[in-house]
């Protein structure tokens with residue numbers, strides 16, 4: 031999507047966060063896409079780079095948010111809220127969040143990405159290493175395979191596991207030809 035004349039007019043030819051005027055760009059506030067002016071913010075390269083790398087360590091720069099959070103435009107509100115949230119350890123950011131009144135829809139928008147991240151099911155082995163579909167693992171404990179009448183000993187390797195999509199504690203793998211459910215806390219990922 032391009033920086034349109036109507037967007038530039040809305041932004042008054044300046045970064046909608048910090049008011050810089052050089053090399054303006056647009057940024058779609060996640061999880062929305064850049065297909066609509068109402069989803070995007072006009073930003074300068076400094077703001078954009080920082081947002082994309084989620085690096086807000088230049089806290090002085092981001093004091094501009096105490097102004098932009100009061101914008102009348104929804105995407106600017108949502109983005110400002112998102113970044114202020116990331117800066118909550120700064121008193122001024124905390125104060126800005128507390129003093130502003132935003133629609134619930136804007137707050138939900140601003141929090142949506144973090145929420146999705148939090149909701150994501152991540153499978154980890156006994157040592158906290160992230161497991162993926164197709165990984166090979168070994169058992170860290172003897173495993174009593176129910177119904178198959180055998181015990182898979184500790185150290186048994188299981189190739190090409192499948193993650194159980196809605197349960198971070200379970201994977202599936204084949205042991206002696208049977209596909210069984212294995213608890214992630216009893217496995218170690220193989221390099």
Ligand SMILES: [Zn+2]
Pocket residue numbers: 045046047048049050073074075076077078
């Ligand atoms: Zn800027």
